[in-house]
Amino acid sequence: MGGSKAGELNSSPSADEVEEVLGRLRSTGGRVTTPRRLLVRSLFEAAGHRTAEELAAEIQAQAPDVSISTVYRNLEELERLGVVVHAHLGHGPATYHLATAAHGHLVCERCDAHVEIADAFFADLRSRAIADFGFAIDPRHFAVIGRCAACQADTEALGDIGGS
Numbered sequence: 001m002g003g004s005k006a007g008e009l010n011s012s013p014s015a016d017e018v019e020e021v022l023g024r025l026r027s028t029g030g031r032v033t034t035p036r037r038l039l040v041r042s043l044f045e046a047a048g049h050r051t052a053e054e055l056a057a058e059i060q061a062q063a064p065d066v067s068i069s070t071v072y073r074n075l076e077e078l079e080r081l082g083v084v085v086h087a088h089l090g091h092g093p094a095t096y097h098l099a100t101a102a103h104g105h106l107v108c109e110r111c112d113a114h115v116e117i118a119d120a121f122f123a124d125l126r127s128r129a130i131a132d133f134g135f136a137i138d139p140r141h142f143a144v145i146g147r148c149a150a151c152q153a154d155t156e157a158l159g160d161i162g163g164s
Contacts, residue, residue: 017044021083028081035059035066039074043084049095049114089114089143105143110151114143 021040022032030036038059046055056071075096078084085099090107102119122139129137147155 021078024081024083025077030077034063035070036074038062038066039071040078040083043078043096043098046097048116049087049089049097051093051095053093055096085140087141087143090145102140104139106148107143107145108148108151109145110147110155113148113150115148 018037018040022037025032025036039055042055042058043050052068052071052075055075056066056068059066059071075084075086079086079096082099084096085102086094086096087105088094089105090109090112103116104119104122106115106117107113119140122137125139126137129135
């Protein structure tokens with residue numbers, strides 16, 4: 001996942017934050033297993049968005065017997081609890097990040113630059129979708145694909161104003 005990442009959400013995990021999430025798992029009847037503990041810690045340590053495969057590799061470095069299917073099941077459970085959000089940032093696999101600050105994504109179709117934007121940016125779009133279509137959108141799930149300023153400038157300099 002190359003490119004610039006403006007406003008990337010990155011925090012050092014504190015034991016309290018990790019334990020709070022694990023407490024939420026316990027309160028819903030979930031067990032706190034070693035793979036879950038390692039996954040939650042990896043999510044807090046992750047800089048930005050991580051694929052399930054990247055998270056699994058980190059976990060397997062500490063616990064080689066943890067399978068990718070275990071990681072996926074735990075990610076699904078954490079998403080159900082509102083701890084994790086997954087997003088599709090272009091053509092690659094889904095990525096996961098903590099849901100502590102809702103945000104959307106702009107991805108350049110040429111250079112793959114990613115820009116994280118505040119959830120409030122989509123407020124008008126949300127309102128219009130509800131008013132016009134009765135449809136509540138979740139703009140965090142998919143990226144808005146377009147061209148960054150640098151790629152737009154390159155395209156215009158080459159005389160390809162329309163794109164592609």
